[in-house]
Amino acid sequence: MSKILEVVDIHTYYGQTHILYGVSLSIEEGQVVALLGRNGMGKTTVVRSVWGAVPPEKGSVRFKGENISGLKLYQVAQAGIGVVPQGRQIFPSLSVIENLTMAAKEGRWTLERVYSLFPILAQRSNLKGNLLSGGEQQMLSIARTLMTNPELLLMDEPSEGLAPMVVRQISEVISELNQEGLSILLVEQNLGMAMELAGYVYILSKGQIVYESLPEDLEAKPEVMGKYLAVA
Numbered sequence: 001m002s003k004i005l006e007v008v009d010i011h012t013y014y015g016q017t018h019i020l021y022g023v024s025l026s027i028e029e030g031q032v033v034a035l036l037g038r039n040g041m042g043k044t045t046v047v048r049s050v051w052g053a054v055p056p057e058k059g060s061v062r063f064k065g066e067n068i069s070g071l072k073l074y075q076v077a078q079a080g081i082g083v084v085p086q087g088r089q090i091f092p093s094l095s096v097i098e099n100l101t102m103a104a105k106e107g108r109w110t111l112e113r114v115y116s117l118f119p120i121l122a123q124r125s126n127l128k129g130n131l132l133s134g135g136e137q138q139m140l141s142i143a144r145t146l147m148t149n150p151e152l153l154l155m156d157e158p159s160e161g162l163a164p165m166v167v168r169q170i171s172e173v174i175s176e177l178n179q180e181g182l183s184i185l186l187v188e189q190n191l192g193m194a195m196e197l198a199g200y201v202y203i204l205s206k207g208q209i210v211y212e213s214l215p216e217d218l219e220a221k222p223e224v225m226g227k228y229l230a231v232a
């Protein structure tokens with residue numbers, strides 16, 4: 001198997017503040033990899049370092065073997081990386097269909113296909129983004145990113161703030177997307193969801209990877225979960 005994403009020893013700063021201290025992680029093609037960790041540990045900063053919103057000052061980010069650090073955001077998107085940002089970030093004053101079509105790029109994912117994946121969005125097509133429920137907004141955020149036809153999806157806490165039933169729906173969609181061949185970096189605080197979907201897990205604490213393993217190995221380590229994750 002070949003690696004679709006390789007993050008090697010990145011150091012990322014916000015201004016003078018050093019946030020990531022030599023983070024390395026990788027994703028095999030077709031794999032779901034979970035990045036776990038408590039609030040404020042740097043998970044979003046890893047995601048933003050990968051897609052170029054906060055370029056790392058040291059280290060490298062390789063996508064399909066090519067160094068993408070330093071590329072412009074649109075170039076990263078064009079290369080095949082899609083981001084489903086934390087907090088959804090849909091355009092509130094645009095309708096569902098406008099949200100979906102504005103970022104669209106030719107490829108397998110069309111309006112028709114995202115509407116069949118999320119039938120509720122088809123029903124809400126002409127409704128403005130801010131009139132959707134949290135779950136619908138998350139679906140719209142995922143659907144909008146699919147419209148850019150990415151090969152790698154970076155999903156930043158897709159379950160955040162959603163009711164268990166909606167989280168279940170989102171999990172099923174993520175699993176379906178993975179079965180279709182999408183590679184996924186899944187940032188989560190919902191441990192159950194991450195364990196179910198991921199083929200490999202990393203834990204981030206204070207800007208460093210402090211643990212990595214197969215999900216079943218982590219499950220057998222309550223002391224690691226207790227120390228680094230928000231679980232009882």
Ligand SMILES: Nc1ncnc2c1ncn2[C@@H]1O[C@H](COP(=O)(O)OP(=O)(O)OP(=O)(O)O)[C@@H](O)[C@H]1O
Nearest residue numbers: 014017019037038039040041042043044045046086
């Ligand atoms: N734009 C910014 N400028 C300065 N510091 C920031 C900025 N964004 C985040 N930070 C700080 O960087 C650290 C890591 O934040 P980050 O958002 O990456 O954490 P996180 O693991 O995603 O947290 P959460 O689970 O709450 O989303 C935190 O200490 C945060 O306060």
Ligand SMILES: [Mg+2]
Nearest residue numbers: 043044045086
């Ligand atoms: Mg975050």
